[in-house]
């Protein structure tokens with residue numbers, strides 16, 4: 001199985017290590033690396049390209065891993081699929097439902113496969129949580145929430161030309177906390193509620209820097225069943241919360257710490273480790289060999305992308321500064337922390353509430369959008385609250 005990687009720097013370095021491990025195990029062979037910038041040196045002997053179309057013609061890989069900025073994904077994935085390759089496409093796969101529909105159409109046309117890089121979907125801990133829910137350990141699920149508090153310094157927003165941008169060259173870039181680093185958190189929630197599609201979105205977004213996107217956000221997705229998924233996240237956090245998914249039920253609550261694969265079920269004394277993740281590239285290779293189902297096929301990410309449409313249409317994030325924040329360090333090392341943010345986010349996750357429904361003085365009312373179920377999946381903004 002000959003694998004090429006497009007976007008070889010940045011997070012592409014992680015894929016280079018993954019490919020090297022699978023190459024050492026005799027599962028794949030690295031066919032080519034592509035990047036528009038000089039590729040950071042590595043031990044790989046594969047040819048380097050600056051143009052992905054030239055690479056597709058000359059190297060003819062079986063599988064292409066795409067790790068470029070999200071606004072380039074649809075075009076590069078389309079080119080790779082039409083060249084006859086299967087694709088592992090980094091998250092967020094695309095940035096609107098129009099792009100999702102266009103790429104799904106190419107998949108239908110070509111009969112090829114597209115796996116999306118939501119690697120936490122392959123975790124044994126998520127599998128165990130879903131199994132436990134199906135056995136009724138939390139009773140009837142009444143809602144799901146996720147909370148995460150990370151810290152990113154100013155250097156993070158200088159890492160790439162699209163960092164902190166809402167658009168690049170007129171196209172959505174959406175490099176906010178919700179759409180990029182903390183996307184895994186709520187994709188896990190949507191996966192737990194698989195089969196219950198979003199019908200409404202209430203969104204509150206905040207920023208503590210001179211950026212165009214959110215570094216802090218609270219999002220409530222209402223599902224067709226009426227149950228909520230609440231997402232409460234920040235990159236300006238106090239103590240580190242890696243990422244917790246809280247499943248609320250009539251008989252108790254379960255918590256999955258998705259980055260570290262730890263699970264707490266009702267009645268447990270403490271977290272239990274449930275290690276093990278199915279590697280998404282290996283799963284794609286298996287899928288090609290014997291039809292093993294993909295863990296994160298593009299179709300599974302449709303509800304996620306529907307919510308991104310709301311981010312595209314939402315007002316700019318509200319600025320938080322002055323006495324609300326604490327600044328530490330200087331230059332690229334400067335960090336900003338929102339005072340009391342962790343407790344506010346935790347309350348949102350516990351109460352399945354928006355920040356504006358809690359006693360949080362800096363919270364602003366939500367941007368509220370209904371997702372209509374027309375055949376075209378068009379969005380309709382409502383004047384009335386979603387709930």
Ligand SMILES: NC(=O)c1ccc[n+]([C@@H]2O[C@H](COP(=O)([O-])OP(=O)(O)OC[C@H]3O[C@@H](n4cnc5c(N)ncnc54)[C@H](O)[C@@H]3O)[C@@H](O)[C@H]2O)c1
Pocket residue numbers: 006007008009010011012034035036037050052067068069070072090091092117118119159160161180
């Ligand atoms: N799954 C995860 O946990 C995870 C983690 C980090 C990033 N990501 C995703 O990986 C993707 C890349 O993110 P990043 O942080 O590495 O971005 P980046 O901007 O740091 O790196 C992207 C690389 O792609 C190259 N590139 C840009 N346009 C190209 C083109 N047309 N052809 C070839 N190369 C091109 C750039 O030169 C750069 O080297 C994004 O979708 C991001 O969300 C996923």
